[in-house]
Amino acid sequence: MSYVLAVDVGGTKLAAALVDEAGRLTGYRRMATPSGPYVGADDLWRALVELLDEVTGRVVPVGVGVGCGGPMIWPDGDVSPLNIPSWRRFPLRARLADRYPGVPVRVHNDAVCVAVAEHWRGAGKGHRNVLGMVVSTGVGGGLILDDRLITGASGNAGHVGHIVVEPEGPPCACGGRGCLEAVARGPGLVAWAQAHGWRTGEEMTGVDLAADARRGVPSAVRALRRAGGALGVAIASATHLCDLDVVAIGGGLSQAGAPLFGPLAAALRAHARMPFAARVEVVPAALGQGAGLVGAAALILAGDRYWPAP
């Protein structure tokens, strides 16, 4: 059996596993991402190396696939994750290539890896034109068209969170205004809900909001309706431009279920009226927490589709 080492680098956790050709994970390990004022770039690197050594044991992987928070220089794999301040233009791919010589090492955006996983083995399997979305602290995604991952001019295709849904809407962290992410990201939505009567507390997250919406708490339901409407508008735009088969939505907020997907479907129906657009299917992501690792492995195991020669 040959295995790919799959790695997921986020601001909250580091995770890794071995992945076989069927997309099955073994040896899964995770740890909280070391952070704080005394954690330097190399401290974080050493922690990651230890984690990877635990995962691989004596196995020599046939390749290393990595999903990492953006932005990054693609395909070089110099990463500057927004939520990992100690890594700025950190040469993650080069460091891993030194450590795993003679095998391919490929690094892509973490939301792109989730989208790839959903196309390869999840809710988008069998479809040629898929948008995968992660609605969580931010709103990210990846775009598969005609059965191939779209990278775009600089590896940044799939930034679905910055489709404009309200030109005069709230300011976005990107510097723009009215982006889908500005409206529908978990923390923004929590703040909006709290301003409209939802229970206060700094610890509240999008997952709590989703849970309350499922229980029918009115202010939470209204917040999810707002997010769903914005998602429906953005998906209509993406479908008109790219003629999609399936949109797969994951991330903490998607756990709300009907309170999110109902308003989403209504907004999409209102804006996507031409037959080709009306037939797009919006479905919950199927792979859950492990999706990022499965997609990172697919960068190696199905490179013909997911790693177009840059």
Add this chain to the structure above:
Amino acid sequence: MSYVLAVDVGGTKLAAALVDEAGRLTGYRRMATPSGPYVGADDLWRALVELLDEVTGRVVPVGVGVGCGGPMIWPDGDVSPLNIPSWRRFPLRARLADRYPGVPVRVHNDAVCVAVAEHWRGAGKGHRNVLGMVVSTGVGGGLILDDRLITGASGNAGHVGHIVVEPEGPPCACGGRGCLEAVARGPGLVAWAQAHGWRTGEEMTGVDLAADARRGVPSAVRALRRAGGALGVAIASATHLCDLDVVAIGGGLSQAGAPLFGPLAAALRAHARMPFAARVEVVPAALGQGAGLVGAAALILAGDRYWPAP
């Protein structure tokens, strides 16, 4: 020398020419599209055949490429152009294949052909990720990513005119609301300008409006500012999703020049702030009236990029 027969079928005119491998047109002919209550599907077909016979003379083309108003069943080439009521599911590709046996016959959306032409030989040449737009009676387009024409699930990718720019905006002919086309299409913009003091008259078109805007007529300038703002928002959305290099804009309204492109650039700057998106170039289309024929020919002459195996 071998030639492709290139054909452009629109509600206003039929045009055709022979195109060589360098994209040069010879034998160009055009005629007004026969229309009216007594023009049947076969009358229109016979008029087209006569035009094509004039163009080809004794030349036997190595293929036939056609741009036609949508919608259509792609790749079958059964066409139902909105502006040609006598053709509903007319088997244009099959009829042409009977008439030009043994050579490929390929039919695609006319705006897609313009986008293909701009990528192949025009303003997008040398770039791998290009959105071509036609801003005219409608707003159409075509999408080239990683150097290949994107067809999408049903051949309908590139419907940039239905990116949503104002979720609560004016109703659109597609049945939706607030689409780019609803705001920026020529006739809609003329009506808006006339409601805001521009010269009245039923004969006024987007081209007249563009000319007045260039002369500084205030109501025309305001109308073009409105269109430019909507275009900037739509292009920001498309760039975030697809990571574009270049957007090439043609069609009658684009002749306004600065009164359109200035407000467009301002809206784009306001909404596309991340470095990868801010670097997108928006340029006027380079090929003018013949673009549709050049792109139709490219469906044959550069089929590896522009006619992905369906």
